[in-house]
Amino acid sequence: MVVSGLLALIALLQLFFFNRSEARRTQPVAVLNRDRSRDLNSRFGVSLTNHGSGTAFNVRAGIILDGVEYPLGQGDGNRYTVAPGERVPPNGMFELEVGAAPYGLARGGPDVDDRAVFHARYENAYGKTYETLNPANPLASFKVRRARLARFRRYYAWRQRRKRETTERIFNRRFVEEMRSAETGRPIRWRRRVMRRVGR
Secondary structure (H helix, E strand, O other), rough: OOOHHHHHHHHHHHHHHHHHHHHOOOOOOOOEEEOOOOOOEEEEEEEEEEEOOOOOEEEEEEEEEEEOOOOOOOOOOOEEEEEEOOOOOOOEEEEEEOOOOOOOOOOOOHHHHHHEEEEEEHHHHOOEEEEEEEEEEOOOOOOOEEOOOOOHHHHHEEEEHHHHOOOOOOOHHHHHHHHHHHHHOOOOHHHHHHHHHHHO
16 A cells, blocks of 8 residues: 555656656747847837747747836737747847937936846746846846746736836926926026936
């Protein structure tokens, strides 16, 4: 009785480790690549590649600039499927539009593009979600990691939308202030200058 129970336990462990190694062997690794630097319209040329041996499903990608995520496509980003060894699009590249706001409000120095991180979030065939972080800086580490749980991802996407809206609103307000100051010849009021120092 004990021997048969022990044999059943060994068989279960073997099955567990086989499934685990098989899942790793068929794991996709979807990566967002920068194919062209930012142009005058604040658009990057990018493409998706899959360096793993499994298909990447529901791939969403974008760029992170100073903690704010700008998705590839409309809304929270378009979804793509990338087969093993495939490049999407096969010829040419996507236009990832960022806008002028993150550059007009840069606080960590003017060279925002060197701090950029190109990310891709995707599912494997088992429905597990992973993400890759591909820094523009060649000396920074490339990362593959499990993504947040679904409920936290929804909250994270909401927070990122709010950050983008806030960044755009602050940039537009500062732009209007600069234009009025140039037209009237009056300096920006001290209260607004103080608010700018705290990021508002």
